[in-house]
Amino acid sequence: MLITDVRKSGSPGGAQKLTAAVSWTTPIPRDFDLYFRFENAPGEIGASADPFLVSFLIAAMILGEDLEVRGPVDPELVGRIEKDIIPLLRRWFPSLHAIELKCPDLQAPPSRTADAGGVTGFSGGLDALYTTVRHRERLNWLLAAQGFDIRDFQTLEWRKVFGDITVAAAPFGRPLIEASTNVREIGHYQVLRPFDGNIHPDVYRIGPNGPIAPFMVALARCMMPFCSRFLISSTEPYELLYPYGSHPLLDPMFSTSQQDIQHIGCEFGRIEKLEYLKEACPECLQHLRVCWRASPRKPNCGRCEKCLRTLAEARLAGAEALIDSFDAPIDFNEMKLLTPGQIQMPYWEELATRAAAQGDHEIARAAEVVLGRRLHLPRLKRRLFSRRRSRSHPRFEWRRLRRVMEPPRENNGGRKAS
Amino acid sequence: MIIREIENSERENGVSVLSAAVTYETPVPRSFRVYFELIDAPGPICSRADPFLIGFLFPAMLLGEDIQIEGEVDPELLATIRRNVVPLVRRWCPYLSDVAIRCDEASPSTIRQNNGGSVLAFSGGLDACYTAVKHLDKIDSLVVSWGFDVRSHQKDLWERTLPVIQSVADLLEKPLCVVHTNIREVSHYQALRTRRGKINPHYFTLGRSGPNGPFLASIGRCLAPFASRYWIGASNTYDMLYPFGTHPLLDPMWSTPEQEVLHDGCEAGRSEKFAFLLEHRPSLLGKLRVCWLPGPGELNCSRCEKCLRSMAELRLNHAEEQATAFKWPLDLEAVARLKVRRRAPRKYWLQLREKARERGDTELERAIRGALGSDLNLQRFLEALPRKRNDERLAREHWKYVRRFLKPPEGASGEIPVGPETPPEKTGTCDP
Numbered sequence: 001m002l003i004t005d006v007r008k009s010g011s012p013g014g015a016q017k018l019t020a021a022v023s024w025t026t027p028i029p030r031d032f033d034l035y036f037r038f039e040n041a042p043g044e045i046g047a048s049a050d051p052f053l054v055s056f057l058i059a060a061m062i063l064g065e066d067l068e069v070r071g072p073v074d075p076e077l078v079g080r081i082e083k084d085i086i087p088l089l090r091r092w093f094p095s096l097h098a099i100e101l102k103c104p105d106l107q108a109p110p111s112r113t114a115d116a117g118g119v120t121g122f123s124g125g126l127d128a129l130y131t132t133v134r135h136r137e138r139l140n141w142l143l144a145a146q147g148f149d150i151r152d153f154q155t156l157e158w159r160k161v162f163g164d165i166t167v168a169a170a171p172f173g174r175p176l177i178e179a180s181t182n183v184r185e186i187g188h189y190q191v192l193r194p195f196d197g198n199i200h201p202d203v204y205r206i207g208p209n210g211p212i213a214p215f216m217v218a219l220a221r222c223m224m225p226f227c228s229r230f231l232i233s234s235t236e237p238y239e240l241l242y243p244y245g246s247h248p249l250l251d252p253m254f255s256t257s258q259q260d261i262q263h264i265g266c267e268f269g270r271i272e273k274l275e276y277l278k279e280a281c282p283e284c285l286q287h288l289r290v291c292w293r294a295s296p297r298k299p300n301c302g303r304c305e306k307c308l309r310t311l312a313e314a315r316l317a318g319a320e321a322l323i324d325s326f327d328a329p330i331d332f333n334e335m336k337l338l339t340p341g342q343i344q345m346p347y348w349e350e351l352a353t354r355a356a357a358q359g360d361h362e363i364a365r366a367a368e369v370v371l372g373r374r375l376h377l378p379r380l381k382r383r384l385f386s387r388r389r390s391r392s393h394p395r396f397e398w399r400r401l402r403r404v405m406e407p408p409r410e411n412n413g414g415r416k417a418s
Numbered sequence: 419m420i421i422r423e424i425e426n427s428e429r430e431n432g433v434s435v436l437s438a439a440v441t442y443e444t445p446v447p448r449s450f451r452v453y454f455e456l457i458d459a460p461g462p463i464c465s466r467a468d469p470f471l472i473g474f475l476f477p478a479m480l481l482g483e484d485i486q487i488e489g490e491v492d493p494e495l496l497a498t499i500r501r502n503v504v505p506l507v508r509r510w511c512p513y514l515s516d517v518a519i520r521c522d523e524a525s526p527s528t529i530r531q532n533n534g535g536s537v538l539a540f541s542g543g544l545d546a547c548y549t550a551v552k553h554l555d556k557i558d559s560l561v562v563s564w565g566f567d568v569r570s571h572q573k574d575l576w577e578r579t580l581p582v583i584q585s586v587a588d589l590l591e592k593p594l595c596v597v598h599t600n601i602r603e604v605s606h607y608q609a610l611r612t613r614r615g616k617i618n619p620h621y622f623t624l625g626r627s628g629p630n631g632p633f634l635a636s637i638g639r640c641l642a643p644f645a646s647r648y649w650i651g652a653s654n655t656y657d658m659l660y661p662f663g664t665h666p667l668l669d670p671m672w673s674t675p676e677q678e679v680l681h682d683g684c685e686a687g688r689s690e691k692f693a694f695l696l697e698h699r700p701s702l703l704g705k706l707r708v709c710w711l712p713g714p715g716e717l718n719c720s721r722c723e724k725c726l727r728s729m730a731e732l733r734l735n736h737a738e739e740q741a742t743a744f745k746w747p748l749d750l751e752a753v754a755r756l757k758v759r760r761r762a763p764r765k766y767w768l769q770l771r772e773k774a775r776e777r778g779d780t781e782l783e784r785a786i787r788g789a790l791g792s793d794l795n796l797q798r799f800l801e802a803l804p805r806k807r808n809d810e811r812l813a814r815e816h817w818k819y820v821r822r823f824l825k826p827p828e829g830a831s832g833e834i835p836v837g838p839e840t841p842p843e844k845t846g847t848c849d850p
Contacts, residue, residue, distance in 0.1 A: 084685075087656075087685030087686075088656050088684070088685065091655050091656035091657045091684070091685060092656055092657055094657075237509050238505075238506050238509035238510060238667070239509045239510055239661070243656075243657070248667060249656070249666055249667065266506070266509070267502075267505030267506065267509060268505075
């Protein structure tokens with residue numbers, strides 16, 4: 001895998017863009033243009049190739065290709081990748097290949113004496129809200145990035161979502177940096193294409209939507225000149241951790257002496273985070289955004305698995321009345337028909353336990369139905385007579401992945417024009 | 419729980435002692451004197467209450483007692499414990515209580531500047547040797563603890579063990595200092611005593627013999643005046659991690675600006691570590707100590723589960739000639755007779771079985787299959803038949819194991835009176 005032609009364009013005050021060309025040969029030669037674009041960065045973005053090295057590391061390990069970066073790279077980062085990150089990833093995912101990094105142009109970034117500033121990825125979700133409230137004093141800017149939950153070609157959706165995120169960020173009084181990237185499209189979905197019909201077995205374990213933390217770290221490395229601290233919000237509490245693309249062991253390994261990467265929030269589960277936010281910053285819960293689908297009227301559809309789960313969690317945390325961003329109230333009949341994936345099951349376990357402890361029988365009953373411990377006839381009927389399979393079924397996962405791997409007709413998926 | 423009367427003294431024979439009186443309140447008030455004796459150290463011992471706070475944090479959480487310290491504690495350590503350690507441990511073991519820590523003095527101005535030294539917690543075992551060889555240029559000295567795997571009253575065993583560890587340190591050309599402590603006795607076995615017959619099962623998730631990580635970290639804090647880096651060798655690999663007293667997430671949480679605690683070696687399994695030593699320091703394999711209960715005149719018993727597992731790993735690395743610390747040949751019948759039920763060693767044996775299969779060692783593979791119970795064995799089947807459910811049996815065996823340790827050794831009273839008495843005189847020496 002070769003990363004070359006690293007260029008920076010634009011200037012502070014306007015949009016700035018860092019681009020590079022990436023190509024690989026397995027199983028057939030392919031090449032793409034990559035970009036990281038910042039609309040309103042508070043300073044000049046870096047011009048090094050670090051972001052591309054970080055974001056394509058796991059892709060190169062999946063393909064088994066050595067990674068050559070023709071551009072300036074921080075030698076400390078290369079050392080940490082070789083010494084810590086590759087051994088960790090190979091222990092977690094033994095089918096990833098041991099690769100060699102070829103970085104001829106090693107350049108240490110200019111050292112700085114003072115703390116430049118702190119940034120966190122902000123999606124308006126529960127984990128991001130918790131991190132922002134808890135570490136408000138250590139944060140100077142919030143970063144909203146297109147190209148993760150909203151894909152890089154979904155421009156209209158992004159405008160709406162960015163508006164929602166801006167509203168959610170308003171209580172904190174921190175400027176919001178808008179960024180976009182196609183790194184997930186190329187570094188995850190396009191890398192998987194060679195395995196068409198035969199997906200790499202570790203892909204889902206690294207993260208069904210790609211190794212999120214390395215992609216976030218890539219954005220952080222772009223902001224190196226004005227960001228000495230980048231906080232990544234945790235998804236899982238300590239007891240539910242498993243090898244994954246974002247982990248309190250993995251994320252800090254991307255730290256260097258010039259930039260500290262921290263994984264924040266493993267000490268609390270989702271209900272505890274809601275309870276904490278209810279006490280510490282009740283106004284920020286009003287615009288909570290957890291849904292990947294969204295509705296035209298509100299940031300959350302109120303009907304999907306994540307929305308229903310969050311509504312139930314908010315009710316148990318006593319924060320239901322504070323939230324005004326769901327399109328529909330909690331519907332227990334809908335909830336009982338949910339078929340969450342394996343990753344979501346521990347959340348439902350926690351929900352069932354907490355609901356039983358608090359005496360909320362409606363939630364407890366619904367969670368037990370979802371967990372398959374209680375019979376619910378409509379659910380049984382649907383499972384028996386519907387062709388729809390469980391979401392955790394590999395066939396379902398494959399269908400879903402194939403759908404997102406196909407780029408829309410008007411978009412060429414970042415591919416270079418021939 | 420009250421920690422008071424913190425004393426720091428120097429004896430004539432170059433032994434520095436840090437001691438404190440610790441009082442449990444649950445279920446009846448009991449007091450013990452806890453000590454750290456530092457022998458042949460390159461610098462003075464810590465004078466604050468930090469080591470006691472680290473060592474007694476988990477027992478206090480187990481007993482649900484607030485900690486009151488009549489002494490000086492590093493405010494950074496206090497903050498990291500409150501902010502990081504307690505939330506992590508409570509997520510892992512929800513039955514541990516959230517305790518308040520009250521201390522009299524906590525002033526950052528009292529932090530002494532150390533000389534930037536780097537010390538490795540060293541037992542002469544595989545994990546410690548691997549970290550020592552891997553970071554030979556970064557490590558200045560080794561510290562070995564008497565009171566962990568060799569208990570503080572096992573003087574004979576210690577006198578046999580220390581010369582071997584000293585010879586390994588000589589091979590590595592690093593100075594060795596000794597810390598003699600009874601912290602494990604008091605903070606683990608004595609804490610468990612209070613719940614005789616009703617041990618909190620979650621406490622064992624942090625380590626069967628006590629939470630080793632905090633004990634090692636407490637020793638590291640004793641060395642804070644001259645060690646700015648303190649290394650702990652990893653027992654488990656990244657893919658086999660589970661909530662445990664020593665863990666790559668937990669150990670670095672004991673770090674403060676004064677001292678960094680590093681957990682090293684998760685990237686390599688035991689087989690890889692043996693291969694690494696074989697390649698870089700084969701002479702160490704002749705001194706390697708993996709056994710907890712060796713007989714008189716031997717370094718490793720070559721009969722217990724851990725010895726047999728290590729020997730199997732060495733056999734797969736073709737290192738029998740170099741590994742003179744074991745009695746060869748490997749007794750495959752003894753391997754086949756093992757009953758590997760506990761989760762952690764079972765994972766190691768499963769990995770070993772795969773390796774044996776890959777390398778075509780069919781004899782060893784068959785023996786390991788026997789140990790894991792993979793093959794149908796009529797005798798074993800009949801043995802297992804009348805017993806109760808597996809987990810109940812395991813719990814009963816576990817309780818037997820713990821009860822053995824809870825009984826004070828013959829001639830030892832167990833409790834050490836609080837008062838003007840000083841800790842026991844130095845009984846070990848660093849000279850081989």
